[in-house]
Amino acid sequence: xxxxxxxxxxxxKARAGEHLLDVARRYGFEIPSLCHHEALPPIGACRICLVExxxxxxxxxxxxxxxxxxxxxxxxxxxxxxxxxxAMNLELLLARAPGxxxxxxxxxxxxxxxxxxxxxxxxxxxxxILCELCVRACEQLGNHALTMVGRGDKKRIGLAFNSPSxxxxxxxxxxxxxxxxCIPVKDTAAGRTIWGxxxxxxxxxxxxAPVMTERQxxxxxxxxxxxxxxxxxxESCKQSTASKRFASIVW
Ligand code: SF4
Ligand code: SF4
Ligand code: FES
Numbered sequence: 448x449x450x451x452x453x454x455x456x457x458x459x460k461a462r463a464g465e466h467l468l469d470v471a472r473r474y475g476f477e478i479p480s481l482c483h484h485e486a487l488p489p490i491g492a493c494r495i496c497l498v499e500x501x502x503x504x505x506x507x508x509x510x511x512x513x514x515x516x517x518x519x520x521x522x523x524x525x526x527x528x529x530x531x532x533x534a535m536n537l538e539l540l541l542a543r544a545p546g547x548x549x550x551x552x553x554x555x556x557x558x559x560x561x562x563x564x565x566x567x568x569x570x571x572x573x574x575x576i577l578c579e580l581c582v583r584a585c586e587q588l589g590n591h592a593l594t595m596v597g598r599g600d601k602k603r604i605g606l607a608f609n610s611p612s613x614x615x616x617x618x619x620x621x622x623x624x625x626x627x628x629c630i631p632v633k634d635t636a637a638g639r640t641i642w643g644x645x646x647x648x649x650x651x652x653x654x655x656a657p658v659m660t661e662r663q664x665x666x667x668x669x670x671x672x673x674x675x676x677x678x679x680x681x682e683s684c685k686q687s688t689a690s691k692r693f694a695s696i697v698w
Pocket of ligand 2: 572574575576577578580581582604621625627628630
């Protein structure tokens with residue numbers, strides 16, 4: 448079913464159940480975000496995507512990434528209240544992640560260049576803003592290796608049960624979605640090291656570039672039933688003569 452409403456006085460349409468941030472971006476409105484990824488369920492953690500929404504006699508500041516559209520509502524993306532609260536939230540996040548270039552740049556756009564708040568008492572993963580994007584990415588892949596552990600000041604992201612995980616394939620998807628780039632990942636001759644585990648890599652038989660980890664390959668073979676040799680080549684070499692046999696197979 449269709450929903451009609453206004454963003455900054457412009458008429459827009461959306462499907463029932465769509466989230467406001469996705470609709471706003473589709474129409475070209477700029478709303479900043481840190482914990483949002485279009486392929487993952489939103490949880491409204493960073494509160495940077497705040498907008499003002501008026502409907503049924505109410506007017507509220509809402510996180511647009513997890514706000515389902517409402518027929519007839521009026522959305523304003525950049526009021527003084529929105530600016531003020533975004534700046535305050537950025538200042539709070541900056542205390543957690545002073546080393547994040549993306550966060551510092553975004554904060555500077557709101558006039559925030561330093562923070563009055565102190566860093567967390569314990570920080571096993573420096574610059575983590577606890578947005579859980581990494582946890583959601585890992586879940587979406589069906590690996591369920593990561594989780595939020597601890598409470599209050601001691602909250603942190605880590606492998607489930609805080610011990611080596613057979614669920615973790617070393618795919619590094621968590622690191623690639625992390626908005627503050629705070630998850631250390633390193634590829635060496637020994638393999639890919641992430642979350643304290645080193646995963647042997649499958650190297651492209653043509654150019655020697657890492658294709659994926661052996662665990663990822665084993666999981667992909669079990670799931671898709673493709674021959675093991677399919678994973679012997681990186682994406683670009685799959686198109687080459689040496690591997691053209693596999694070029695037509697869609698991942
Ligand atoms: S590297 Fe491990 S923890 Fe990170 S997304 Fe992949 S499976 Fe999950
Ligand atoms: S590690 Fe990155 S993605 Fe995961 S919660 Fe921390 S900031 Fe978010
Ligand atoms: S992007 Fe909406 S709360 Fe983080």
